[in-house]
Amino acid sequence: MGRWITLTVNGSKRRVEVKDNEILLDVLRDKLKVKSVKAACWRGECGLCSILLNGKLVKSCLVLAVEVDGSEILTVEGLARDGELAPIQRSFIEHGALQCGFCTPAFVLASHKLLEENPSASEDEIKESLSGIVCRCGTYYEIIEAIKDASKHYQVRKKV
Amino acid sequence: MSFKYVGKPIPPQDGFLKVTGTATYTFDLELPGMLYAKLVTSTVPHARIKKIDVSRALGVPGVVRVVTGKEYPYRVGMYAGDRDLLAIDKVNWVGHPVAAVIAETLEAAEKAIDLVDVEYEELPAIFDPLEALKPDALLIHEKMEEYRHSPAFKPIPGTNIANKFTLVRGDVEKGFRESDVVLEEEFHISHVSHCYMEVQNVIAHYHLDGTVEIWTSWQNVAPVRQIMALSLGIPHNKIIVRIPYVGGGFGGKAGLGWEALVAILSKAAGHRPVKLVLSRKEQFSTAAVREGFHAFAKAGFKKDGTFNAYSVRFILDAGAYADYTVNVGRAVGYSADGCYEIPNINVESLTVYTNKIPTTALRGFGYPESHWVLEQIIDRAAKKLGIDPSEIRRKNLVKPGHSHTCTGERLREDAGDPQKVLKTLVDEIGWGKPSENPPEPWKVRAKGLSLFVKGPAQPPNAAASAILKFNEDASIDLLIATGNFGQGTVTALMQIVAEEFGLPLEKVRVDYVRDTHKSAYTWQTVGSRGLFTDGIAILKAIEDAKNQIFTVASEVLRCPKDQLELVDGEVRVKGKPWEKIPLQDIVMGYTYPNGNSIGGPVIGRGVFMSTHTTYLDPDTGQGNPTIFHTFGGTAVELELDLLTGEINILKAVEVLDLGKVINPLLVKQQTHGGLIMGTSISLYEEIKFDERGWVVNPNFTSYYLVRIKDLPREVVARYIETPQLDGPYGARGIGELTMIGVAPAIANAIYNSIGVKLDRLPMNPEYVWRALREQRPDLVEEAWKRFSKYEKIVEVTI
Ligand code: FES
Ligand code: FES
Numbered sequence: 001m002g003r004w005i006t007l008t009v010n011g012s013k014r015r016v017e018v019k020d021n022e023i024l025l026d027v028l029r030d031k032l033k034v035k036s037v038k039a040a041c042w043r044g045e046c047g048l049c050s051i052l053l054n055g056k057l058v059k060s061c062l063v064l065a066v067e068v069d070g071s072e073i074l075t076v077e078g079l080a081r082d083g084e085l086a087p088i089q090r091s092f093i094e095h096g097a098l099q100c101g102f103c104t105p106a107f108v109l110a111s112h113k114l115l116e117e118n119p120s121a122s123e124d125e126i127k128e129s130l131s132g133i134v135c136r137c138g139t140y141y142e143i144i145e146a147i148k149d150a151s152k153h154y155q156v157r158k159k160v
Numbered sequence: 161m162s163f164k165y166v167g168k169p170i171p172p173q174d175g176f177l178k179v180t181g182t183a184t185y186t187f188d189l190e191l192p193g194m195l196y197a198k199l200v201t202s203t204v205p206h207a208r209i210k211k212i213d214v215s216r217a218l219g220v221p222g223v224v225r226v227v228t229g230k231e232y233p234y235r236v237g238m239y240a241g242d243r244d245l246l247a248i249d250k251v252n253w254v255g256h257p258v259a260a261v262i263a264e265t266l267e268a269a270e271k272a273i274d275l276v277d278v279e280y281e282e283l284p285a286i287f288d289p290l291e292a293l294k295p296d297a298l299l300i301h302e303k304m305e306e307y308r309h310s311p312a313f314k315p316i317p318g319t320n321i322a323n324k325f326t327l328v329r330g331d332v333e334k335g336f337r338e339s340d341v342v343l344e345e346e347f348h349i350s351h352v353s354h355c356y357m358e359v360q361n362v363i364a365h366y367h368l369d370g371t372v373e374i375w376t377s378w379q380n381v382a383p384v385r386q387i388m389a390l391s392l393g394i395p396h397n398k399i400i401v402r403i404p405y406v407g408g409g410f411g412g413k414a415g416l417g418w419e420a421l422v423a424i425l426s427k428a429a430g431h432r433p434v435k436l437v438l439s440r441k442e443q444f445s446t447a448a449v450r451e452g453f454h455a456f457a458k459a460g461f462k463k464d465g466t467f468n469a470y471s472v473r474f475i476l477d478a479g480a481y482a483d484y485t486v487n488v489g490r491a492v493g494y495s496a497d498g499c500y501e502i503p504n505i506n507v508e509s510l511t512v513y514t515n516k517i518p519t520t521a522l523r524g525f526g527y528p529e530s531h532w533v534l535e536q537i538i539d540r541a542a543k544k545l546g547i548d549p550s551e552i553r554r555k556n557l558v559k560p561g562h563s564h565t566c567t568g569e570r571l572r573e574d575a576g577d578p579q580k581v582l583k584t585l586v587d588e589i590g591w592g593k594p595s596e597n598p599p600e601p602w603k604v605r606a607k608g609l610s611l612f613v614k615g616p617a618q619p620p621n622a623a624a625s626a627i628l629k630f631n632e633d634a635s636i637d638l639l640i641a642t643g644n645f646g647q648g649t650v651t652a653l654m655q656i657v658a659e660e661f662g663l664p665l666e667k668v669r670v671d672y673v674r675d676t677h678k679s680a681y682t683w684q685t686v687g688s689r690g691l692f693t694d695g696i697a698i699l700k701a702i703e704d705a706k707n708q709i710f711t712v713a714s715e716v717l718r719c720p721k722d723q724l725e726l727v728d729g730e731v732r733v734k735g736k737p738w739e740k741i742p743l744q745d746i747v748m749g750y751t752y753p754n755g756n757s758i759g760g761p762v763i764g765r766g767v768f769m770s771t772h773t774t775y776l777d778p779d780t781g782q783g784n785p786t787i788f789h790t791f792g793g794t795a796v797e798l799e800l801d802l803l804t805g806e807i808n809i810l811k812a813v814e815v816l817d818l819g820k821v822i823n824p825l826l827v828k829q830q831t832h833g834g835l836i837m838g839t840s841i842s843l844y845e846e847i848k849f850d851e852r853g854w855v856v857n858p859n860f861t862s863y864y865l866v867r868i869k870d871l872p873r874e875v876v877a878r879y880i881e882t883p884q885l886d887g888p889y890g891a892r893g894i895g896e897l898t899m900i901g902v903a904p905a906i907a908n909a910i911y912n913s914i915g916v917k918l919d920r921l922p923m924n925p926e927y928v929w930r931a932l933r934e935q936r937p938d939l940v941e942e943a944w945k946r947f948s949k950y951e952k953i954v955e956v957t958i
Contacts, residue, residue, distance in 0.1 A: 035188040036181020038407070040357045041440045045860035048357060076181035085179065093175035096829045100646030101178030102357040102407030108179050127869040134860065136355050136408050137646045138836030140868040141875065142829055 005069035009034060010078030018065040025049045025060040028073070036076045036105040040134070047133030050106040051075050057113050059132075076105040079112060087153035088112045088146070097146040099137035106133050111147045119154035121147070165655040165665060166889055169825035173651045173665070174405070174644075174672060183405045183672070186377040187358050191365065191433040195224055197425050198269040199436070200259040200276045201446055202251035205287075205515040205853035206300070207280035209249055209258065216275040217261055222268030224429050226276060228259045232424045236391040237416055237483040238383060240315065240322055241308040242301060243518075245421045251280065252300055252480035253515050254853045255445035260421070260436075262429045285853055289454065289477040289512035292320040300480065300513040308390075312619060312775055313486045320513040322478055323486035325493040327507040327781025329566050335469025335504030339460025341544050342469075347533045349453035349921040350846040351477070353444050354522055355865055356645075358407020360447050364422035365433035370394070372423050373433075374401045379409040379643040380684045381676045388420045396676075403674040406645035410837070411521035411896075413645070414686045415448065415484030444517075444858030449847060451485050451511075451519035452477030453492075455533045460504075461541045465552045470502045472533065474509040481518035486511045488519075491526035491617040494776065494785055497566040498534045499578050499613040500556040505566050507781065515853055523837065524896045525617045525687055528903065532921065535610040535904035539911055549609055549912065550586050557582065557611075568782040576791040576817035576892070577882045582611060584878050588813040589795035601950060602943035603801050605810070608909025610901035611793040615786030616687025616893065620773035624682040624693040626701040628657065628764040630747035634729060635667040641674050642694045643685030646833075647895050648826025652691055653698055655822060656888060660702045661743070662726050680765070688893030691822065692788060693768040695888030700766025712750050712759035713741055788884055790892045792816035794835075794901025796872070798909050802943035805929030807843055807906060809872035814898055817880040820890040824879075827894060831877040834898020840866035842903040846922050914939060 002017040009032060016031050025042075028034040028051070040046040042061050049060040052074040079086040088111050091097070098104045107130065114121055114129045121129070126147050135143070177183035214226040229246035236243050247258045259276050263269035286292045286300065297320055301307075305317040313323045336342055363375040372394060378384055381401040389396045406413065418436055426434045438447055453476055460469035474492050478485040493509035542552040558565070561573035586592075586609070595605035616622075627639040638657055644650050650670050658665045671678075682694055710721040713731040717724070723734050731746065733739040741750070749759040776783040795813040800806070814831050821827050844864040848856045857863045883890025907918040910928075916935045920927055932940055 029188075035184070038185075038187070038357070040359065040407075041860050043440075043859060043861075046357065076179070080180055085176075089179040092179045093171045096169075096172055096175075096648075096825045098172060098175060098178045099829065099833060100357070100406060100408040101174070101183050102185065102405075104178045105181040108181075127871075131867045131869045134355075134357065134865055134867060136357050136410075136837070136865065138833035138840075138866070139829060140836060140871055141832045143868070 003066055005065060007068070008072045010073070010075060020066055022065045023061055024063040024065045024068060027065040028060060034075055034077065038102055038105060048103055048106045050110055050133065052109060052113060057110055076109050079108065086112060088115060088150045091146040091150035095142045095146040095149060097139055097142040099139050103133060103135045107135065107143055111143070115147065115151055115154040119151050121151065163659055165659045166822055168655070168823065170651055170655055170665065170823055172648060172826060173654055185358055185405045185407055186361050186363065186375050187407065187437070189363060189375055191363060194363065194433045194435055195262050195264060195429055196266040196269045197260050197262050197422065197434050197436040198273045199257040199442070199446065200261065200273045200278070202247065202254055202256040202258055204251065204280050204282055205254050205285035206283045207251050208283065209247060209251060210279040210281050212259060213277040214259065216277065217272040220268055220272040220275060222264040223261060223272045224264065225262045226259055226272070227262070227425055227428050234391050234420065234424070235307070236387060236420050238387055239310045239313060240483045240486045242322065242483055243416060243481045245424060253517055255517055256480065257446065260425055262425050262434055285515040287514055287516060287849065287853060289475050289514050292512050292514050293510070300515060310619070312490065314778055321510055322482035322513055323489050323511040325490045325509040325781065326779060327493055327496070327505065327566060329568065329782070330504030332469050332471050332504045332506040336458070336460045339468045340463040341541060342458065342460045343537065343540055343544065344458045345537060345540065345919070347455040347457070347536065347919045349529060349532060351452045351517070352450045352522065352841055352845045353847055353863065354410045354412030354449065356408025356410055356412060359438045359440060359443055360413065360418065361435065361437040362418045362422045363433055363435045364419060364426045366423050366426040366431055368431050371398045371400070374399070374419050374423065376401065376403060376417060376419055377406050377413065378403055378417050379406065379413045379645055379686065381641055381674045381679065382681055383684055384417060384419050385676045387416060388423060391420055392423065399676065401676045405672055409643070409645040410523045411525060411686065412448065414684060415520045441858040444847060444863065445855045448484070448518045448520035450522035451479065451488065453529050457533055457537060459537045459541060461545060463545065465545055465547045465555045467500050467502050467556045469504040470497065471506040472496050476509070476511045477514055477516065478511045479514055479516040479518045482511050482513060484520040487617060488521055488526040492530045494567050494781055495527050495530045495614070496534065498531055499558055499611050499791055501558050501563045502566065516849060517855065521686070524614070524900050527612065527614045528900045531610065531612050531900050532903050536907055536911070539908045549908065550582065550591055553582055553609070553611055554579065567776060567785055569784045571789065574883060574885045575789050577880055578611070578791040580880050581791050581793050581815050581817055584815045584880065585609060585793040585795050585813060588815070588876050588878060589797060589811065595797055598799055601946040602803050603799050604913055605797065605799050606909040606913030607795065607797045608905045608907070608912060609793065609795050610904040610908060612897065612900040613789050613791045614688065614897050614900060615789045616689035618683070618687055618689065620770065620775055622683035622770070624697045624768040625680040626694060626697040626766050627680040628698070628701040628705055630705070630762045632744065632748055634663070634743035634747050635669065636663070638668060638670045638698070639678060639680050640670060640694055640698070641679035641682040642690050644672070644674070647690065648823055648830060649685070649690040651826060652822040653695060656695060656698060657702065662728050688790065688895040688897060689787065690893070691891055692887055692893050695891065696768040697766045699888055701764035702766070704766055705762050705764025708759065708762045709743070709746050712746050715758060716741055716750050788887065788892050790816060790818065790894060790897050792897050792901065794905045796905045796909055798906060800910060802932060802940055803947060805925035805927070805932060807923060807928065809839060811874040811876070812872040813876045815878045815880065816894060816897060817882050818894055819884040819887050819892040820881050821879050822889060822891055827879065828877050830894055831898045832875060835875060835902060836866055836871065838899035838902030839872060842906050842921060842923060844922055844924055846924070
């Protein structure tokens with residue numbers, strides 16, 4: 001009935017059967033049990049289903065699974081290395097940049113991506129790049145602080 | 161007194177799981193053999209159900225059962241008790257669930273709901289609560305007299321009134337006669353959705369032995385169990401409600417949920433577990449939202465600014481079901497006086513049924529509504545009297561220790577310092593100092609103020625309890641049911657425990673799952689009461705545990721109990737720190753060298769019970785409704801575009817008298833969160849209905865929420881610490897408070913600067929643009945002139 005595709009999710013190769021109309025969000029959550037990827041609108045408006053697809057930040061509810069056969073996917077589960085949190089994760093905790101936490105995986109991932117690309121992002125750049133994700137608890141000021149504070153680690157990394 | 165944890169900016173203790181994506185929400189849970197349910201919802205606003213034909217739906221492969229209301233005629237509710245599990249005989253709004261499909265897969269369930277054929281005989285629908293109040297209006301609830309409602313409410317069978325709240329204090333007519341200035345004003349608020357990011361979702365497993373297990377994205381376990389027990393007739397100990405992490409609540413997951421329904425679906429599907437997940441669209445059209453609101457107010461002032469008489473009629477558009485909104489209506493009513501002393505006051509607050517989406521509480525529980533009215537009245541009176549808005553507030557503010565609220569409750573001496581709140585607010589916003597001129601001359605800049613006060617809206621006997629049990633290594637399991645849906649409360653409570661025992665914070669653990677079977681009872685975490693009520697219960701549990709520990713230690717150390725102290729995980733004799741026992745040698749019982757043992761495992765228990773709260777008198781609204789008051793204020797400086805009606809907040813100041821800040825990091829986070837949500841609701845949010853009662857904007861494109869790029873440019877949060885003597889470390893609640901003042905402060909800024917009255921929420925550009933044209937066409941014309949000149953200048957410079 002479906003087609004088999006291969007995805008590399010957080011470093012491990014997974015084969016999964018998908019239907020032609022199945023969205024990547026459902027494949028990740030329901031079939032591959034990657035539950036850090038959340039959803040709140042299912043139509044590209046909340047950004048909670050954001051993942052890194054071949055290094056690009058995308059909303060997985062807008063992607064058909066069959067179209068991304070062979071892709072690499074990074075979610076927030078794949079950020080910590082050997083139990084060591086990524087600097088952005090530590091910074092989110094220290095700055096209290098989370099309340100209910102439902103949007104946190106998406107914000108952490110998007111912030112990580114932003115800092116990797118632009119470690120000295122200005123406040124305006126931070127706002128611009130994160131405007132696709134909603135935090136109803138309104139933790140935005142803390143998120144901005146967390147990103148600014150974590151940026152030094154990414155600057156060092158980039159130099160190395 | 162210096163503390164190690166209390167008053168320190170401790171990061172949220174569940175942060176690690178949240179940043180790694182490993183915190184588990186009900187949304188993420190699956191059980192073996194689990195089925196999926198979807199709701200068939202009404203497509204008409206008001207109709208008799210003639211026939212439901214489920215045969216086509218049953219033909220969909222994978223469909224296990226289709227359940228209709230008639231099969232399980234249970235009535236459910238917490239306060240009004242006005243709801244059936246699924247519609248029986250009649251539907252009352254577009255979106256009303258009439259049947260539920262249960263299937264092996266979500267896909268099959270989704271397919272089958274479209275194949276359930278419902279035949280309706282339409283009735284005239286009522287969308288306006290003022291229409292619903294007319295004597296000849298059609299009845300939406302024909303069986304109101306059968307409803308089992310709480311004694312705190314007064315439904316009026318034979319009308320569309322779900323609750324009538326009345327408050328009378330002083331002589332309002334005489335008050336008006338003796339006033340120098342009398343104003344009459346109207347205000348309105350549109351329906352808004354909570355938009356918590358995790359949609360409502362429930363798993364129920366009705367076991368063959370009659371035990372029911374529930375996992376749900378809800379705020380509190382106890383009310384879920386209580387509603388299920390009362391409506392389904394299941395004994396309390398056979399219902400186990402579990403709540404893991406919750407993706408936001410804001411009051412919208414506090415009243416009646418879907419648990420009883422899904423439990424019945426599980427039973428109907430052969431006792432297999434069933435999961436129901438609402439879609440975002442259903443969140444906007446089937447789940448409960450915040451009510452629509454009208455207010456008709458008359459206010460009398462003396463020449464010197466004394467607020468002398470206030471008469472106000474609140475009409476809440478509660479929609480088709482008002483189970484929780486009856487309590488919102490009551491809270492709007494008894495908070496009508498805000499933080500002012502008004503000797504003569506009359507309030508009528510009607511919670512009214514209409515054929516729209518049902519309603520419930522939203523962060524602030526009626527207080528944002530009452531303050532939207534009152535705080536604007538104050539500014540309008542100030543202008544009429546030629547008194548400064550800060551001055552008229554200063555003059556009328558209640559005096560703790562002397563004043564009475566409008567329910568006749570004497571404010572405690574230690575209730576807070578409203579004058580200091582006002583002063584701090586005025587200083588921080590630079591009140592009286594004119595704003596800088598905006599760079600674009602067709603815009604204006606303005607400042608506005610608003611004060612507020614709030615206590616938890618709760619029944620008088622709403623209790624809390626805590627159990628604290630020691631493990632072998634002197635670590636602690638704190639068994640509490642405190643709701644945990646984004647606030648900092650649990651971290652703050654853990655800080656208190658660590659502080660009191662002199663233990664490192666890591667030694668204190670609160671399980672992330674609230675569980676009716678395992679957590680100590682707490683009535684509910686709502687109304688900003690969690691830290692206060694559960695904190696008091698925990699302090700008592702600590703005292704109880706310490707007493708057990710000291711009893712053993714005093715025997716071992718041969719020293720009276722009052723000479724002992726707990727420091728760094730040891731019991732020591734005061735002044736002789738070398739005479740000591742480590743806690744872990746006591747908490748499971750102390751064993752002497754010969755093997756004799758005394759004491760035993762230490763388990764502390766404590767309760768909170770309010771002893772001074774009462775029901776309110778049904779005719780006069782007099783009594784003691786609340787356990788504490790938190791005073792606060794919001795000030796904004798904003799920029800208004802006279803051509804587009806757009807409002808931009810440049811600076812927002814929030815001041816709160818919290819008694820004691822237990823955790824400055826998380827209190828600030830709550831303050832910012834409330835300011836942002838308040839801004840969003842003030843400026844953008846509105847559920848829109850078409851003339852057939854359909855919600856036309858059930859998504860985040862046409863229902864706009866504030867995003868990170870829309871933040872007020874600058875925010876300032878200031879806390880005053882006037883200790884509440886019965887609060888934990890002197891603390892009061894904060895969660896909802898931070899939102900209340902935003903809307904009136906914005907409206908006041910605009911009224912003060914250009915005299916334009918904004919009576920409606922949201923103050924979106926379209927509404928403000930219209931108000932500007934109607935009330936100040938001269939200003940708009942002038943702005944156009946400036947704009948066209950400016951364009952020319954721009955052209956030249958280019
Ligand atoms: S679920 Fe994908 S953007 Fe909202
Ligand atoms: S922390 Fe709750 S939605 Fe962002």
